[in-house]
Amino acid sequence: MKKVFSRPRSLRKVPFHYCPGCGHSIIHRLVAEVIDEMGLREITIGVPPAGCAVLAYFYFDFDMGESPHGRGTALATGLKRALPDRLVFTYQGDGDIAAIGTAETIHTANRGENITALFINNACYGMTGGQMAPTTLLGQNTTTSPGGREGLRDGYPIRLSEMLALTDGSAYIERTAVNSPVNIRKTKKAIAKGFKVQMDGLGFSLIEIVSPCPTNWRMSSHEACQWIEKEIIQYYPLGVIKDVTKRGQGC
Template identity: 65%
Template sequence: MKKVFSRPKSLKNTAFHYCGGCGHSIAHRLIAESIDELDIQDRIIGVPPAGCAVIAYNYFDIDMLESPHGRGCAVATGIKRVLPDRVVFSYQGDGDLAAIGTAETFHAANRGENITVIFINNAVYGMTGGQMAPTTLLGQVSTTTPPGRSALLDGHPVHFSEILGQLPGTMYVERCAVNTPANVMKAKKAVKKAFQYQMDNVGFSLIEILSQCPTNWKMSPVEACRWVNEVMMKEYPLGIIKDSKR
């Protein structure tokens, strides 16, 4: 019998700890499939963040170095400069990347570091229990914006991918989602392309993935997927923000 579906080689045989309906497990799988297809499992190094994905090294069967909160791009810079022929990526959430790690992310992009950043945007701080993230939508309820995020008091949702798209050092930025099979396929293509760009020495790339967080959004997984479509994408439209090779 022909095997048509199996666990990617780059994932360990470990069940994900992520909540039901969470986008992280899908994103992990897309990364692992891309690694397999590009045949780089032996020479890729990942940098997981502080956040829900903090123990990503339990799942990926690749070399990984944990980063302090927000510093993924600085840590990845250090690795990549020492080992330029390895493929290096950081995996970061919205709080990690767009709040505490703003400077590190921005300047790694501005230096045009030849690394890949996977940016998981679920509009909340997941691991710490659903506080406001820089990407939380206006009016969205979080544990630290109980009446809903107010522009006046809490500021606006940050469009970090668009900001990075403005930098000459950035080579490829795309926003994807993992809420429908079609979007998952597109996201996979984007992740793989970003790795390929790095292997071709093109430069800095970032893939933002709108990711559902049913637990902290207090929704069922199906509702959460729908919310990504109907609400989140209005604020954060999908598509290529910058592609220097196109």
């Protein structure tokens, strides 16, 4: 019998602990598949964040170095400068990369640091119990924005990817989602593109992945995927935001 589907080499043989319907499991698999397909496992160093994905090192079977909350890109800078021929990527949530780690992220992009950031946007703080994140939508209910986020009281949902595209050091920035098979396939392509940009030495790449958090959104998995389509993507449109490999596409 022909084997048509198997566990990627870059994933360990352990079941994911993530909540049912959570996007992390899908994204982990995509990352592992891309690394396997590009033959990069033996030169990959991943940097997990503080957040739900802090336990990513239980699942990935390549070198992983844990970062303090928000400092992933700075830590990855140190790694990459010491080992410039390795694939170095960070895996960060919205609170990590776009709140507590904003300064590190902007300056790493601005230095054109040759790393890839995977930015998982689920519009809330998942691990700590669903508090408001910098990416929480206006009107969205969270445990720390009861009654819905209000711009003038709580700040507006931040568009980090668009901000980073303005830095001269960023090379490739794309926003994708994992709420449908089509978008999942696009996400995989985007991750591969980000890694390729890095291996070609073109500079900073970031893939923002809009990902469902049914537990904290108080929705079923299906509803969460629909909510991404109807609400999040309206505010955070998908697509390539910057691509230096295609002239005229940057901003």
